[in-house]
Amino acid sequence: MSAPVLDDPAPAGRDAVVRLEGIVTRFGRNVVHEGLDLSIHAGEIVALVGGSGSGKTTLLRHVIGLTRPAAGGVEVFGEALDAGGAAERLARQRRMGVLFQHGALFSAFSVAQNIAFPLRELGVMSRQEIDRLVALKLEMVEMEAAHALLMPAELSGGMVKRVALARALALEPELLLLDEPTAGLDPDRSASFIRLIRALHRELGLTVVLVTHDLDTLAQMATSVAVLAERRIVSHASLDETLALDHPFVARFFRGLQARRSRSNGAGAG
Amino acid sequence: MAGRALDEVFAAGAEGIRLAGDWTLRGLDAHLPALRVALATVHGDARWSLRAVRRMDSFGALLLWQAWGERWPVALEADEAQRAIIGRIEQSAAHALPTPARSPALDGVALLGAGLLAFAGHLAGFVALLGRLVLDLGHLLHHPRDWPLLEISANLYKVGVRAMPVSALVGFLIGVVLSYLSALQLRTFGADAFIVNILGMGIIRELGPVLVSVLVAGRSGSAMTAQLGVMRVTEEIDALAAMGVSRSLRLVLPKVVALTLAMPLLVLWTSAIALFGGWVSAWVELDIGLHFFLQALPDAVPVANLYIGLAKGAVFGFLIALVACHFGLRVQPDTESLSTHTTASVVAAITVVILVDAVFAIATRSIGLPL
Ligand SMILES: Nc1ncnc2c1ncn2[C@@H]1O[C@H](COP(=O)(O)OP(=O)(O)O)[C@@H](O)[C@H]1O
């Protein structure tokens, strides 16, 4: 798994898990998205790339339903975000897991309580079952069980990310939204993070949207790349197609990867 | 669960247990109570077939693993992926969560000790903050250019000017009520004119300063604690320290100075409005004219009482701000600590004010009383 591998794009069905149409977002006079379209299909791992401040986090917040675009439609799991009664909206919300850019752990809860919280809210599990699942999630993200009693303020940046991922995974989501998940992780932890997401993707047919600036993460995980530039998605295609794109942002963003690829290709040919 | 039948996911037959459908948190949700019962009654050496299971997540795997009594069944039909998921549950037993340490026998003693230590810690911290403030003032005497004038004036506006409407409203109402109740009593003795003495002494010397202190502790004291606390949570205070900016000079001193200056003015303002409210009520009830009221006031209340009231205001303001900053700086970086410290700050400030008020009452017992 050392060489950058690209999975077959979207082996699962063609139903769009997330569909964004004609999204317009404004903050005062600052227009962030203008007529943005994006469809994400079941089983895809989409890397959302774009310059800093280009509106990637804002786009994820639209999908979660935390903010509403000024215009345009957001559909999740084939239904409009605000369709149905409160119970249906809650059920839909529970099908997604979110890893916020800064972790957003509950500061008054310990690590274990943070992960247990969504499970407890569900109200169908015994305490033993919850403890067991919490231990499992902690192990999945390679946290030691001994760290379960620490408070978020006592964690390092990378640990916060991993606990937040464990919490996002707690409800076994079908759609996972990750905002810069590997920022702040050491290369070793990044690699195991990538392995974990790929394993979950394989076993559960998870759909993943991840915002990342890390080319290694992107090359090893993403089944497709969506490029956010000029306030819209300028391209949504496989990594190879994206690399071939003639666009100033793409050229700058992927420069390192292109250089590495041509080097390793040259070595392979030689 | 009338809606869906259990056999969508679980069927017990002669050849063993056949599982089907989605063994996921969401898929099993509707069947859960019935399923738990069914799983509990399965025989120990039954054959299990997971061939028809479409999806399985760790919750489904955990249910199975528990039903199997935490070991693999003798006869199991399952594919690699399913075995891997269940295998992870098996391994997680080795990583059980630690339980928080407790010492039940010593709990009471330990709690008492911890409480006393915490109190001593607060006292020491408070004195240290006070000392820091004195050192800062000494520094400012030699470096007048370092006075944080901008912060002081901003704080003056926040704790002084912005508090005027609410303190006026409360002062007016208290004045009206006090005067009304006193008037009822005085009328029965025919001692109408003494309403001026009661209102003047009560409000100027005692009620005005204490009333404003309670209001300000709730309004500005809590705001100061919360602000400093959030700055700790977001590491802003650390950032200041890293830039070499003294937090006591830039954050604590302006608040303390501003409240010490603003409180006497607020006391003056609130006492005046309360007296006005008292006169309104006296006018309605006892037909006492404004002219008489204003003329009788200086005779009934020696001016020393006004000075005592203003001095109390300054001291209470100083204490409220210092207590608020003390608690704000001790907030731990989590939301729970923020809320407990904000509450503690208001309670401690009001308690300290009332204690010091008693000290004032004793220390000034021979000053300003007309005879
Ligand atoms: N709550 C907000 N109020 C005003 N402007 C905002 C807000 N949130 C984001 N923005 C602006 O929207 C733009 C996109 O922000 P964001 O989505 O966070 O970018 P990024 O792609 O780096 O995640 C930025 O210019 C930012 O200043």
Ligand SMILES: [Mg+2]
């Ligand atoms: Mg962002």
